[in-house]
Amino acid sequence: xxxxxxxTIWLPFVFAALMGxxxxxxxxxxxxxxxxxxxxxxxxxxxxxxxxxxIGPFWDANETWLVLAVGLLLVAFPSxxxxxxxxxxxxxxxxxxxxxxxxxxxxxxxxxxxxxKHLWNNAFFAGSLMTSLSQGFxxxxxxxxxxxxxxxxxxxxxxxxxxxxxxxxxxxxxxIHKTSAVLQAKAVEWAKGGIWGLVLxxxxxxxxxxxxxxRIFDKWFSFPEALYLSPLPILSGLLVVWLWSMLRKMxxxxxxxSWQPFAAATALWITAFGGMAYSFYPYxxxxxxxxxxxxxxxxxxFIILIGTCIVLxxxxxxxxxxxxxxxxxxxxxxxx
Amino acid sequence: MELETLLLxxxxxxxxxxxxxxxxxxxxxxxxxxxxxxxxYNRTGEERWMEAYRFWVKIFALSFAMGVxxxxxxxxxxxxxxxxxxxxxGNIAGPLLAYEIMTAFFLEAxxxxxxxxxxxxxxxxxxxxxxxxxxxxxxxxxFWIIVLNxxxxxxxxxxxxxxxAHATDWSAIIFNPSMPYRxxxxxxxxxxxxxxxxxxxxxxxxxxxxxxxGVRVAxxxxxxxAAVLIPVQILVGDMHGLNTKEYQPAKVAAMEGNWETSTxxxxxxxxxxxxxxxxxxxxxxxxxxxxxxxxxxxxxxxxGLNEFVTxxxxxxxxxxxxxxxxxxxxxxxxLLMLLVSWSATYMIMRRKRGVxxxxxxxxxxxxxxxxxxxxxxxxxxxxxxxxxxxxLVQGVMTTKEAVADVxxxxxxxxxxxxxxxxxxxxxxxxFVIFYLARKTARGESIGTNIAPSPAAAPKAMPAE
Numbered sequence: 001x002x003x004x005x006x007x008t009i010w011l012p013f014v015f016a017a018l019m020g021x022x023x024x025x026x027x028x029x030x031x032x033x034x035x036x037x038x039x040x041x042x043x044x045x046x047x048x049x050x051x052x053x054x055i056g057p058f059w060d061a062n063e064t065w066l067v068l069a070v071g072l073l074l075v076a077f078p079s080x081x082x083x084x085x086x087x088x089x090x091x092x093x094x095x096x097x098x099x100x101x102x103x104x105x106x107x108x109x110x111x112x113x114x115x116x117k118h119l120w121n122n123a124f125f126a127g128s129l130m131t132s133l134s135q136g137f138x139x140x141x142x143x144x145x146x147x148x149x150x151x152x153x154x155x156x157x158x159x160x161x162x163x164x165x166x167x168x169x170x171x172x173x174x175x176i177h178k179t180s181a182v183l184q185a186k187a188v189e190w191a192k193g194g195i196w197g198l199v200l201x202x203x204x205x206x207x208x209x210x211x212x213x214x215r216i217f218d219k220w221f222s223f224p225e226a227l228y229l230s231p232l233p234i235l236s237g238l239l240v241v242w243l244w245s246m247l248r249k250m251x252x253x254x255x256x257x258s259w260q261p262f263a264a265a266t267a268l269w270i271t272a273f274g275g276m277a278y279s280f281y282p283y284x285x286x287x288x289x290x291x292x293x294x295x296x297x298x299x300x301x302f303i304i305l306i307g308t309c310i311v312l313x314x315x316x317x318x319x320x321x322x323x324x325x326x327x328x329x330x331x332x333x334x335x336x
Numbered sequence: 337m338e339l340e341t342l343l344l345x346x347x348x349x350x351x352x353x354x355x356x357x358x359x360x361x362x363x364x365x366x367x368x369x370x371x372x373x374x375x376x377y378n379r380t381g382e383e384r385w386m387e388a389y390r391f392w393v394k395i396f397a398l399s400f401a402m403g404v405x406x407x408x409x410x411x412x413x414x415x416x417x418x419x420x421x422x423x424x425x426g427n428i429a430g431p432l433l434a435y436e437i438m439t440a441f442f443l444e445a446x447x448x449x450x451x452x453x454x455x456x457x458x459x460x461x462x463x464x465x466x467x468x469x470x471x472x473x474x475x476x477x478x479f480w481i482i483v484l485n486x487x488x489x490x491x492x493x494x495x496x497x498x499x500x501a502h503a504t505d506w507s508a509i510i511f512n513p514s515m516p517y518r519x520x521x522x523x524x525x526x527x528x529x530x531x532x533x534x535x536x537x538x539x540x541x542x543x544x545x546x547x548x549x550g551v552r553v554a555x556x557x558x559x560x561x562a563a564v565l566i567p568v569q570i571l572v573g574d575m576h577g578l579n580t581k582e583y584q585p586a587k588v589a590a591m592e593g594n595w596e597t598s599t600x601x602x603x604x605x606x607x608x609x610x611x612x613x614x615x616x617x618x619x620x621x622x623x624x625x626x627x628x629x630x631x632x633x634x635x636x637x638x639x640g641l642n643e644f645v646t647x648x649x650x651x652x653x654x655x656x657x658x659x660x661x662x663x664x665x666x667x668x669x670x671l672l673m674l675l676v677s678w679s680a681t682y683m684i685m686r687r688k689r690g691v692x693x694x695x696x697x698x699x700x701x702x703x704x705x706x707x708x709x710x711x712x713x714x715x716x717x718x719x720x721x722x723x724x725x726x727x728l729v730q731g732v733m734t735t736k737e738a739v740a741d742v743x744x745x746x747x748x749x750x751x752x753x754x755x756x757x758x759x760x761x762x763x764x765x766x767f768v769i770f771y772l773a774r775k776t777a778r779g780e781s782i783g784t785n786i787a788p789s790p791a792a793a794p795k796a797m798p799a800e
Contacts, residue, residue, distance in 0.1 A: 090746065
């Protein structure tokens with residue numbers, strides 16, 4: 001079959017890839033700012049302000065990647081959007097309320113009278129926690145094929161905890177990069193305390209996925225695929241070892257290498273996500289609907305693609321720009 | 337059971353989208369008002385324009401955050417509650433939603449950071465440009481979503497293949513018959529909402545002693561803008577109504593409370609529509625005026641609701657009372673806006689006294705009208721959206737076809753959770769606006785410092 005000649009083949013693939021990239025960027029970018037929220041109870045008031053300042057200019061743009069990911073699911077794979085979100089009705093509602101709480105807490109904690117500030121700090125923490133837990137729960141349910149059985153829910157609760165701790169880890173590495181002195185040292189400890197969430201989370205999903213479906217099992221454990229795929233787990237292992245050895249010696253003199261834990265955590269995230277994408281392709285609803293079955297009509301997808309090709313590079317460009325403008329250590333954030 | 341799920345899902349969607357629309361209604365116009373303040377400052381170098389900018393950019397940030405988070409909810413609601421919608425018309429709704437998300441949302445989200453926090457980090461012209469792009473992005477966002485919404489009212493440019501809509505003519509889809517009217521009507525509604533909000537909050541600050549140049553200039557700008565825009569809005573609203581009469585006569589019949597097709601139809605001022613008996617009780621009307629407004633002929637024929645009942649008794653028009661009453665709330669609020677803004681403008685203009693010319697009762701009236709734009713906008717949306725029922729996409733699919741088969745208790749419990757959160761946030765939002773107003777009136781810094789020399793500025797609160 002001529003893959004590039006048939007738009008009902010290559011268009012869904014392109015959109016699945018775009019959606020995958022959006023989800024990946026989302027879990028990395030919003031992952032760190034959700035993680036910062038989850039770490040809130042461990043910080044004192046001054047540190048809280050600085051932690052907020054480290055994510056203040058970015059969280060809004062970070063969250064729009066979720067909108068883009070869900071938006072792409074909605075517009076490119078409408079029937080899958082319905083199937084997945086109807087199955088995940090309750091966790092989605094909890095996540096949305098969490099996102100609302102933390103999003104507005106950002107603004108309110110800075111503008112409300114001082115005595116109310118701790119209230120909004122709590123709302124920010126609660127919102128971050130609800131969002132992280134429900135996303136982890138949804139991840140677990142998705143891996144298990146979106147069926148509500150007791151065992152699946154049990155697994156999903158585990159992944160909820162792991163993902164939340166994993167987010168707190170990547171949040172801690174972000175704080176290491178964006179702050180200095182006492183808070184930075186504290187963040188190193190948080191990262192050390194949170195790395196297990198990431199390792200166990202990736203481990204649990206890697207182990208569980210092949211056993212849920214023989215199709216996925218065969219994709220990983222047949223020759224020669226197993227050989228080509230072996231760099232993925234090996235790379236992940238090396239990244240974990242590198243991270244751990246780095247964190248043990250942190251902070252380095254003159255703040256050297258402060259960006260590296262975040263970079264390593266990001267790389268780990270990418271390998272894990274790559275593995276999952278490989279497992280589930282070509283299904284968008286696990287073992288039920290493929291991307292080709294769920295896709296919108298080619299002419300509609302094509303229209304969206306034109307816009308995407310213009311807009312996505314622009315978005316990428318000014319996302320980089322805004323991270324560049326607000327580079328360096330987080331200082332006081334103000335409207336000036 | 338299925339009916340309960342349908343009704344609860346409708347209430348849930350209505351609750352979510354009503355809460356959401358409050359904030360875009362503010363940000364769409366407030367972005368342009370901020371750009372106006374910034375440009376005046378660039379031109380004149382007068383500090384008062386920057387003072388106004390500093391205060392209102394905070395309200396903008398707050399409203400924007402509320403809009404973003406409640407907007408995320410919307411993009412999930414399609415899948416959780418209304419999977420049938422995208423399955424049937426996704427080929428058309430999809431690209432429109434995609435363009436909304438891609439062009440506008442990102443533009444706003446990224447440049448907003450520069451607009452709010454970048455003043456001392458980027459050159460002045462970049463900051464002005466960022467303000468413009470945020471305003472423009474918000475407007476584009478509104479454009480695409482209004483295109484989709486209008487298409488649901490007046491669909492065209494598509495064909496049905498195997499029960500799924502496929503686009504045949506995109507320019508027909510985008511420039512569908514009701515879009516220009518609805519878009520203009522909504523943008524004007526947004527400007528009026530912001531005008532009354534700024535006027536009301538400024539009157540409040542003025543009254544409690546915050547009589548600064550910034551308050552003066554913001555209040556005057558807002559009152560004059562409202563006075564200029566309200567007659568335009570009434571005219572546009574009338575044109576929108578005529579457009580609706582052409583494409584959705586059942587909606588207009590419900591708005592007018594007109595059951596029977598006849599000539600010389602009266603304009604009903606008050607009535608209690610009785611859905612069972614299919615007639616009005618306690619009707620008070622002005623003879624022949626509805627015919628004149630809708631057909632520009634005192635004896636023109638206007639279609640009644642009874643035209644929209646099929647022979648086997650299926651009702652293809654909306655429930656009359658909610659449409660009838662929402663419409664009257666919208667029009668009534670609009671007339672009140674006209675009265676207040678024109679009298680306030682007259683008092684400002686009289687002997688060129690400026691805002692000093694506003695007596696206390698007028699200031700109280702303005703404070704009372706602070707959120708009148710919200711009321712009118714919501715009432716207007718209820719009129720048009722409930723007025724489309726039982727259709728989701730007029731003539732193409734009914735709302736009932738689209739609803740998800742989620743257990744009713746699950747819909748109910750999440751609905752209650754949403755409502756509690758929304759009620760809390762709405763109170764907090766209004767409280768914080770007036771808290772900031774009181775704080776600035778006392779001459780305290782609210783942490784925004786746009787002075788070019790950060791070293792000389794007082795210590796600001798972080799993360800604002």
